Amino acid sequence: MADISIFNLEMTNPNQLQAKQQANGLSLVKVNIKQYQFNRFLYQFVGAAWEWTDKLTWTDSQWQAYSEADNLHLYVAYVDGSPAGYFELQQQNDGNVEIMYFGLAGRFIGQGFGGYLLTKAIEHAWALPDTQRVWVHTCSLDHPSALQNYQARGFTLFRTDIEPQTT
Secondary structure, X not given: XXXXXXXXXXXXXXHHOOOOOOOOOOEEEEEOOOOHHHHHHHHHHHHHHHOOOOOOOOOHHXXXXXXXXXXXXXXXXXEOOEEEEEEEEEEOHHHEEEEEEEEEOHHHOOOOOHHHHHHHHHHHHHHOXXXXXXXXXXXOOOOOOHHHHHHHOOOEEEEEEEEOOOO
């Protein structure tokens, strides 16, 4: 089994953003009423194809503590009323904002939504108070275009970690 490469990327200035403005019918809604069940649904809905498994064993209490924390911001993308993807922004110490989760549901991949949705995630991250750095990590299990999309939007790679794959 091949090892997993984990790519850590950052943006240290909002001027680094290489925005994609074409929405192709995608609309974005900030979720203001936090419900951990919705975060869990989106995590499974989007993440199943990419082996997002680290939170599958979480209890309701763990999901609630994570999802309903004041420093976590959830945005959901829709196409014709259907959830198409989402992102979560977590405000961290020292002006860091991490894009915790970002992705599209399978039927919406390849339709030109990814660059626009990532642009919106970055813009919203920089709009949070005191943001000095926006960062994200992806891995070799993610969609083959994920790393390219992050770099095309202006993120730079600052570290690559290698982990053995376990199954």
